Amino acid sequence: MTSKKIRVLVAKPGLDGHDRGARVVARALRDAGMEVIYTGLHQTPEQVAETALQEDVDVVGLSILSGTHMTLVPKIKRLLVDNSMKDVLLVVGGIIPEEDAMVLINEGYADQVFTPGDALEKICSYITGHFT
Amino acid sequence: MKQLVEELLKGNRRAAARLITLVENEDRQKTELLQAIYPHTGNAYVVGITGAPGAGKSSLVDQLLQEIRAEGLSVGIIAVDPTSPFSGGAILGDRIRMQDHALDQEVFIRSMGTRGSLGGLSRSTREAIQVLDAFGKDLILVETVGVGQSEVDIVRTADTTIVLLTPASGDSVQTLKAGIMEIADLFVINKADLPGTERTVAEINMMLDMKNSASWRPAVIPTVSIRGEGIEELWTALKEHRLYLETSGQLAEVRLQRVRRELTEQVEYLVKNRVWAEVKDKFVLEELIEKIARREKDPYSSACELLDSINFFESKS
Structure with a gap:
């Protein structure tokens, strides 16, 4: 009787107006059977965290192409923790240098980082794998 | 679970969000939860907003929020988008238009996929309304999926139903058809800056005046939601309809049904x-x-x- 679906928030934090990537990923997650809530552009970290709370998502996916990931990702992670959502899977996608990605993951701000060239299947199976 | 309900009644937003998830996922505790919540429901006024895809439902909700919040009322919003019949997934994008209100503590927005329901609402919309009602929201706005002619579940769920149309959406025979044209308590003609608005308004009015027995005659309100035009009039009409339902005793009757x-x-x-x-x-x-x-x-x-x-x-x- 129970029918759980993976709910994913796809968010574009900060002053970055490019969301083709976020849309392509959102579409792929949809086709993998997930419910994808898309925030639209120019979200503040507070908006992202509050949306994650109201929508009770299992995953937050941040798309950042503006180079501000080292500021935005830790801030959003902290706000999620403040909202008692520390267990939410936090995934980042965008133009993220490898050394930054390592810091984000090792410091516990992000669970995974995807960059250009990563296959959509890889992103989908990473998420579904986490919930099986 | 008992704790979650207590937290909900105290106004904890996280608890409200968790409870909606539990009812939506048909959790084993669902019936028990709804039982615990029920005594605390019945206070919210429910407004439904329906119309074709892209007619401007989400933008209209966003604009209405300004008026509602200016009067100090708290609001819950349930925005429904379609679930894929193939993958079971969904893109829930209604909140994009409403994100200006994301940080207002008196506004709670929840997106839902239809999950197989075909009447314009999601399978668990009604249960989610009950959660938001018990949560203490004064007003609950329910935005349906983009509908065609016959998805009319909203009329059985909302106290006031707003049907949103756009100019040039067919000739005058369309206004005579059964289904969605019959369920409106208020008609909104959005994108009223486009050509054809006057004719659409006239045709709807003509259709409404063919029937003179009803005690409530829906208003037809042109709006341009991206510029905020007509929103004040809509809010006034909405309050008038509520007053009509309350004073005529119809609200009690509708809720009994x-x-x-x-x-x-x-x-x-x-x-x-x-x-x-x-x-x-x-x-x-x-x-x-x-x-x-x-x-x-x-x-x-x-x-x-x-x-x-x-x-x-x-x-x-």
């Missing part, structure tokens, strides 16, 4: 679950299905046999 339907549906739901649980226990359905397919049996008498085997007074599931 709703409770009657909810009880019926709940009984049917329980019977269905109970029957299938027992049938699956006692029969090997696949064998029976194959026999029917081979024409050795027929589905009509087989169904009767299945039902006859059930003892409704035994075992509580």
